[in-house]
Amino acid sequence: MIELQNIQLSFGEKKVLNDISETFQQGEIIGLVAPNGTGKSTLMNVMMNYAAPNSGKVLFKNGLTYSSKANEVKIHQLISMMPDQSDLYNHLSGRDHLKIYCTMWKSDPKLIDTTIEALNMGHYVNKKAGTYSLGMRQRLCFAMQIVANTEIMLMDEVMNGLDPINVEIISGVLMEKKAEGKMIIIASHLLDNLEKYADRIFLFKDGKLIGVDDIVEGFSGSTMTTVRVRNMSDDMKATFQTSYPKLKVQTLVNDMTLLTLDKKDAETLGEMAIHLAELGINDFTFGKVTLNDLYAMYYG
Structure with missing residues (x-):
């Protein structure tokens, strides 16, 4: 468990x-x-005590806080942050890195081989890290945190530099760790992927953490309430707004227009589809507001 209590932190003004x-x-x-520079990484640094808040505190289980060096040692047995690629030692092999993290957190050495197999690293893990590609280095950083096996795992852009196959592999490992009872906090720009497995998603705005369900009611649910139409003219938007007064019409920066109902209404959705077809509009889909849509609405 992590409880953030009234965390405030400023850099100058x-x-x-x-x-x-x-x-x-x-x-x-x-x-x-959130976009870069809005506080995601800073919040993680506060959780790790790499940055001290101006006010407020972070609580862990049994009421532990960063009130002393002794407490910090105890807390860092509970929480870890995925290393950055710049933290890798080019003259050491991937396996060497995994052994270091396993030893530092006193975790089960068997995790090394099971993690190597799960991430398909066997063909390069014994080579020096300096020979690795960007994607190989990223998988190694992720593997290092997995073998640390802490109760709480913080990950900043875990999918950076990975191809779609490895994105799916790592997503699968994340779901396994969640099933083991791990808490995983991920900052990511890969929104489609994040939406698939995250239990709760928060956006940053003006230094505050805002839950997506507070922005769009029922966002986390699976209710189909939206028709997505590409390149919809202003005249057609006005026509739909008149025909369906309760309809919410939003056009995003990518020229995608969202026609959203207040609640599930299959009959009205069907009418809207027929109306679009009658107007000669065929480039539309049914669904719900996506995380990409929400990002464009909030930051666009």
């Missing part, structure tokens, strides 16, 4: 974290989404 209070539980994956 800029308030990066503005009175953030939130509780995260074991066995859930938390997604953090």
Whole structure:
């Protein structure tokens, strides 16, 4: 468990974290989404005590806080942050790196081989890290955190530089760790992927952490309420707004227009599809508001 209590942190005149209070539980994956420079990484650094807040505190299980060096040692047995590629030693092999992390966190050495197999690293893990591609280095960084096997795992852009196959492999491992009761907090720009497995997703705005369901009611649910239409003219938008007064019409920066109903209404959705077809519009799909849509609405 992590409980953030009224976390505030400023750099000069800029308030990066503005009175953030939130509780995260074991066995859930938390997604953090925002443009660069809005506070995602800073919040993780506060959780790790790499950055001290101006006010507020971070609580862990049994009421542990960063009140002393002794407590920090105890907390860092519970929480880890995925290393950055710049933290790798080019003269050491991938297996050497995994052994170091396994030893530092006193985890089960058997995790090394099972993680290598799960991430399909066997063909290069014994080579020096300096010979690795970007994707191979990223998988190694992820593997290092997995073998540390902490209860809480923080990951900043875990999918960076990975091809679609490895994105799916790592997504599968994340789901396995969630099933084991791990808490995983991920900052990511790969929104389609994040939406598939995150239990809760938060956006940053003005230093605050905002849950997606507070922005779009029922966002996390599976209710189909939206027709997505590409390149819809202003006249056609006005026509639909008149025909369906309760309809919410939003056009995003990518020229995608969302026609959203307040609640599930299959009959009205069907009428709208017929109406679009009658107007000669065939480039539309049914669904719900996506995380990419929400990002465009919020930051566009």
